Amino acid sequence: MAMQPATMMAAHVHGPGDVRLDPIAVPLPGPGEVLVRVAACGICGSDLGYIAKGSLDGVHPLLHPLPIGHEFAGTVVAVGSGVDGVATGSRVAVNPDRAYIGGGGPDGAMAPYIRVGAAKMGDTLFPLPDHVSFADAALAEPLSVALHGLRMVCATAADSVAILGAGPIGLCTVALLHHMGARRIAIFDRVDSRLERARALGASLAVNVTTEPLSAALGRWHGAGNRFGAPFVGTDVFVDAAGSGPALAEAIGHAKKGARLAVIALHKAPLPIDLFRLMANEITLAGAIADDRPREFAEALAMIAENGAALAPLISHSYPFDCFAEALAMAADADKAAKVMLTFPEGAA
Structure with missing residues (x-):
């Protein structure tokens, strides 16, 4: 498997209406963590809201740039100490709840690689059957x-x-x-x-x-x-x-x-x-705020695996990550877009 790069571009909110792709170091997984190479990440209405407001709530200003992206799937490429039952090369969808991924935590999935804390199969990580695409798996969130x-x-x-x-x-x-x-x-x-x-x-x-x-x-x-x-x-x-x-x-x-x-x-x-x-x-x-949902996440993935073709109308557009600005603009167009998906070719940084 190819070695991951040292740096990458990652989406961060800097203030109201100010979102940028910033160069940052590719994180290394610490104890209890894994590194996932992102393959697909959906753009959520909350992402657009964070960008418009310039913070999570539009009231408290940011103390540091806010990483965004929480609807995603990809491949485990590195495993930290103390993580059991997770192998490199595993295709996974990720439940973002434990580390507030893309929602106030230190990591966001609008980037080629992401560190996932509290890494545990059936809780934060969910294995994907071979026939389930990464884009479909990102719909589990x-x-x-x-x-x-x-x-x-x-x-x-x-x-x-x-x-x-x-x-x-x-x-x-x-x-x-x-x-x-x-x-x-x-x-x-x-x-x-x-x-x-x-x-x-x-x-x-x-x-x-x-x-x-x-x-x-x-x-x-x-x-x-x-x-x-x-x-x-x-x-x-x-x-x-x-x-x-x-x-x-x-x-x-x-x-x-x-x-x-x-x-x-x-x-x-x-x-x-x-x-x-x-x-x-x-x-x-x-x-209803879904912030502790491993059971529902698993059930959503089972539905995708059983009949993913029926969900085709959900994904209206797909853009490579280097067309980030165009993807955001499309996601904000209610007349044209449903779920807009960002994709990351292997080796992207």
Whole structure:
């Protein structure tokens, strides 16, 4: 196996709207760590948010440049002391949670090589079957985010589900529900091309809310009724993957008795909630942040291995790492892009 280079280019956020490829040393794995040669890394909406805000939250300024990239897969090329059961040459997808990879930790995967701490198969590292591509394997991270949200509200194949937002996480939610056997899946967005992808992934109803309100569409698709003088729709589960305050408020305002709502999206502002409706209809409202998900990560990878071809609509574009700026621009174009994937040829630095 070729020896890795001494230096490489890595993506860092330096301030609001300021992201750069900086030359840094290729890290060496210490105790409990491995070095992974990155083959594919997806661009997440949170990456674009970090760049726009210039930090993790847009409030606290950076003390040092922020490495980004957390949806990735590649090959183990070096193993530190104390790591058992991991061999060089292993093809792996990486769960970024333990070391906050690309989310405040010291390492990010928008680079040809990355150090992975707490290296353990079945926790941070997951082996890939030979037939699973690195790009498909990198989808395990956003899929596991969506799966965690569905678990928070105990979604089942028998439920009627409404998904707010047809961005990458909303699309992952559709794919998971369809894989589970759910068939009453509705999704809402303002971008027709995203809704077309949702249909291809298994959505039964895909509605542009500029042409029909969410509550009207759900009333005709999942049924409607009236309780305590207020209308409701027959939707069992709502998944907020949009981060739109008005959309979430509309969902809560029309949720039936016993409905469950999962908030996966990043909301940028507080939202007044109709607590009377929440109480009177015994609505469950659950937040979902996937930061401890080895089980869901493994299940997402199993789904990819079983039927990766069905996930093809998720990846809209693929760019080599040396086209980093073009890839970021495409990822920010909601009308054209779903999941944009960065790829790293072997030997890239």
